[in-house]
Amino acid sequence: MMTIFRYTLRRFQGQILGWGIALALFGVLIVSMYDMIAAEQEQLQELLEVYPPEISAFMGDIGTFATPEGFISLEFFSFMPLILGIFAVLTGSGLLVSDEENGRLDLIMAHPVSRAALFLGRLLAFVAATVAILAVCWLGLVVPMNWSSMDIGWGRMWLPLLSLLAELLVFGTLSLLLSMFLPSRRMAATTGGMLLVASFFITGLAKLNENLEPIAKLSPLNYYQAQEAFQGLNGAWLAGLLGSAVVFAALAWWRFQRRDIRVGGEGGWRLPAL
């Protein structure tokens, strides 16, 4: 399993550096802008208050925009599940199936590696890669605080990132599960991406329309804490998200244990001819 883990993590190196550095640089930019924004906070507050509620519903509590926590949440954390969700969906959907589709899994599985070890090794590599991206991202947020008046604290900055990690694991494992049932990686990634975007909009729109609240309760992003995380993580929500990820991963593992390893189009779905 460790060979699988190390090999998979090595393949993720480029993504860890690419996503991590890009988001860290974005974090540096946001933190560096805080002092300038804070100086103009009265005018900005007035501007934000005239924003239509449809927009502010997706941005969190804009009344706290001038506070360090409110600012970093609005500018960074509020849409990060959508951005990094793309990584989670693409990685989760391709974790096993991309190698299967290009024929590499056949030879790997012909070695004395159990399906459980392969599955677990790759899943752990995905978790490690996600944590690594968030760690680089965290560095981009906390290091510039040394020359900024933003005083959130290095440890507290991890709180929304932990909530974000749980979200990414949910969408990553959900996409992995989809890839085990759907006939292609592309279809799994598309479906996972659609669920991610739908979750983002339903969660935002439920703040405007009470009728959507029952549906929003099924949305993983309903339990994402950006600014609220700085006041303390909701343990039940975090456990619920991590529990969902474990259930999705367990179902995917169950399916992977039982299905054929494909090398061609066998087992694929065909749309009826028009």
Add this chain to the structure above:
Amino acid sequence: MSEEAALMAQRLTKSYGKVRALRGVDLEVQRGEIFGYLGPNGAGKTTTIRCLLDLIRPDGGTVRVLGIDPQADPVAVRARTGYLPGELALDPNMTVEDTLHYFNGLRGNQADWGFARQIAERLDLDLKPPIKNLSHGNKQKVGIVQALMHRPELLLLDEPTLGLDPLMQHEVLRLITEAKANGATVFFSSHIMSEVEAVAERVAIIREGVIVEVAETASLINRALRRANVRFKQPVDIGPLANVPGVTVLSQDDGTSVLLQVEGEMDDLIKALAAFPVSDFETERPSLEEIFLAYYEDDQKEEE
């Protein structure tokens, strides 16, 4: 079922949707033999091999590999097996050496690395370049090295010489023969009849998911149809030859030569020819390829 069998499949069936890839394959390969598995594309060769390694699950039937049920303990089967897939795909960003180290890692570093280098040298394979820079033939060599480097008890090779030049094809056949000499069982599928004929002790012919023939390679060739070209010192009436059991006249000239097709033993024909003024007698042994094709021609005739 023999306890000594390296491979055993009984009534093995596998379908992909409506396509019935295997329709009750029965197969037994003894330990220490080289066994050729013949059939055209889509006949079920690769599906059989993938069932043996638990890469796919059969719909019905029984499989044992080295006495082990692959579905019950696939890791034990794979630990003692070397596999070369028909469609080899490798990580293009790894070097040849890293690729082999990775596969060795998956085997718990059980490979004999000196032996791996030796095979690579014999196949003229450079270990330094990345896989993406290799030709199809050189990638195939990487596949051969990884299949052999841990000296497995059983080799499952799906088209092992695919994409190799004749010199390298010959070297691979030597490696297969050497593996057998060291006690390994070799089960390999191929389109190239000459190579199967050269190394396989027994062959199975699979057609549309059914084994239609299992036989020793030599006996399969010997008992098949063969041609006899007879020349006479003077024009003769060949009528009596046409009446010999198992003999068919394919063509004749002006009575001084005749081309015959003989099914089974030559004894009756030779005895019949004793009454003729024979000046020359030649027989053509059919190649394994002709025998193989005959199974398909027979099938087409039946369908017509």
